[in-house]
Amino acid sequence: MTEGQSEVLESKKQEETEVLTCDSCGANTVFDPASGSMKCPFCGTVDAIEATNHNDIELDFNEGLEQEDSSWNKEKRVFRCDSCGAETVLDRDADADFCSFCSSSHIAKSENRPGIKPSLVVPFKVPQEEAIAKFKTWIGKRYFAPSKLKNSYELDRLSGAYIPYWTFDSQTDSAYTVRIGTYYYVTETRTVYEDGKPKQVTEQVRKIRWRTQHGRYAKFFDDVLVKASRNVASGLINKVEPFQLAHLVDYKTEYVSGFLAERYSIPLKVGWQDARSIIDSRIRSGILSKERGDEVQIVTVSTSYERITYKHVLLPLWISSFRFNQKVYRFLVNGQTGKVSGQAPVSIWKVSFVVIAALAVLAVVLYFSDAF
Numbered sequence: 001m002t003e004g005q006s007e008v009l010e011s012k013k014q015e016e017t018e019v020l021t022c023d024s025c026g027a028n029t030v031f032d033p034a035s036g037s038m039k040c041p042f043c044g045t046v047d048a049i050e051a052t053n054h055n056d057i058e059l060d061f062n063e064g065l066e067q068e069d070s071s072w073n074k075e076k077r078v079f080r081c082d083s084c085g086a087e088t089v090l091d092r093d094a095d096a097d098f099c100s101f102c103s104s105s106h107i108a109k110s111e112n113r114p115g116i117k118p119s120l121v122v123p124f125k126v127p128q129e130e131a132i133a134k135f136k137t138w139i140g141k142r143y144f145a146p147s148k149l150k151n152s153y154e155l156d157r158l159s160g161a162y163i164p165y166w167t168f169d170s171q172t173d174s175a176y177t178v179r180i181g182t183y184y185y186v187t188e189t190r191t192v193y194e195d196g197k198p199k200q201v202t203e204q205v206r207k208i209r210w211r212t213q214h215g216r217y218a219k220f221f222d223d224v225l226v227k228a229s230r231n232v233a234s235g236l237i238n239k240v241e242p243f244q245l246a247h248l249v250d251y252k253t254e255y256v257s258g259f260l261a262e263r264y265s266i267p268l269k270v271g272w273q274d275a276r277s278i279i280d281s282r283i284r285s286g287i288l289s290k291e292r293g294d295e296v297q298i299v300t301v302s303t304s305y306e307r308i309t310y311k312h313v314l315l316p317l318w319i320s321s322f323r324f325n326q327k328v329y330r331f332l333v334n335g336q337t338g339k340v341s342g343q344a345p346v347s348i349w350k351v352s353f354v355v356i357a358a359l360a361v362l363a364v365v366l367y368f369s370d371a372f
Contacts, residue, residue: 002146004225020257029212030258033280033335051249055119058309060171062266064116067211074108080346092186096336115263120248121314123255128158131318131333138331138340139322145344146324154323163237164228164255166271167245169310173218174283174303180207191289217287223311226274228264232317239341240334241313247336251314261314268310277304316338 020029022040029047032039126134132155140150157316185204192199223245229236259287266274274275288296316335321328324345331342 007055020254021279026125028257031255033127035124036125037087038257039291049252049254053249055250056248056311057302059119059311061168061268061272061308061310064310067116102221103324104365116268116312116313118164118251118261118312120311121251122243122245122247122257122272123249124160124259124314124316126316126318126333126338128160128318130338131335132158133343134333134338134340135331138342139344140343141144145346149324149345156321156323156328156334158318158320160259161317161319162259162261163232163317165313165315166226166228166264166266166268166275167223168226168272168275168279168308168314169220169222169224170279170308171306172218172279172283172303173221173306174286174287174301176215176217176301176303177286177299178213179210179297179299180213180217180292181210181295181297183208183294196223212299213291215287215291216284217290218282219286221282222281224275226266226278228271228312229262229268230265231262232332234330236330236341237317240317240337240339243334243336245313249311254312259316264312272308272310279303279305288335 020038021027022029022043024045025040025043027040029040029134031037031047031049032046035046036051037049039045066313112309120343135155135158139145139153142149183209186207187356188205189200189202192201213285225245264271280301280303284301287298318333318335319330322335323329323332327345327347329343331340333340
């Protein structure tokens with residue numbers, strides 16, 4: 001390789017990798033959730049980030065399918081965890097030494113491409129120290145956990161990671177058939193027995209008259225949010241939602257500096273299928289609300305989806321686990337709101353005590369109700 005070729009390659013590498021350094025001391029700077037700015041961890045210099053919202057535009061779904069393997073390649077590379085399969089997107093000059101999802105050290109560079117570049121991000125608002133404090137408050141309220149848990153658990157490394165999501169828009173038009181039931185009442189006579197003697201009684205009995213109704217239901221769905229990660233337990237992440245999407249801003253390298261960004265493991269096409277399931281459920285609810293009757297039953301729904309668009313967004317999570325009695329329990333902290341969800345051990349003795357106490361109270365109530 002000639003000297004000129006070497007210079008060209010070095011220049012190209014510099015164009016592909018944006019290094020965020022401190023103007024005062026030259027060290028690498030990281031995003032500071034407390035101030036919403038870039039901060040040097042060595043000299044404390046703070047550099048403001050101009051939050052913009054130019055990329056809040058919808059992208060064509062079909063074009064996205066064609067570009068899925070090429071739009072984020074120049075500035076990022078992918079690391080894969082051999083233990084859980086999670087893939088993390090890092091700067092080209094960075095290395096990964098552990099997995100933020102399972103804490104495994106079996107990390108290797110992957111040949112997979114980073115994929116579609118995110119257009120928007122909700123930056124971290126909760127600093128690491130605050131996330132730890134909220135976790136301690138949360139674990140202190142685990143009333144059914146063993147009493148010694150609060151003082152004897154071992155907290156693992158707390159990692160800040162941006163989790164990928166898709167949002168979808170679509171105009172829908174649905175043709176449907178429903179059965180509508182109207183109640184009416186008839187007087188019926190039947191025989192009952194009192195003290196062994198037959199007696200005729202009359203009563204009003206409800207009947208239902210059905211008719212078939214055809215109709216159309218058109219609705220535009222905006223920003224249907226679906227998770228694009230298979231590596232964060234849905235049960236845990238659902239409990240720290242919602243995120244406040246009104247605070248989405250343009251994706252910038254600064255927001256991810258010092259944090260991890262997960263590569264989406266649910267591709268765009270599959271993400272749309274998940275979003276369509278949500279849309280279909282909402283359409284059925286809309287049809288049931290639209291048609292009037294004592295009872296409404298949907299027979300068929302046929303929906304067309306037009307002008308399908310999407311956005312790739314990143315949302316912030318603190319991810320960690322703690323160890324107790326040689327078992328690992330995972331937990332999450334919403335990096336925007338501080339809401340916590342997680343797993344925790346349960347004391348059989350405490351649960352048994354509550355059940356016994358509840359049964360005792362019920363027995364007393366039944367005793368006095370029978371007495372009077």
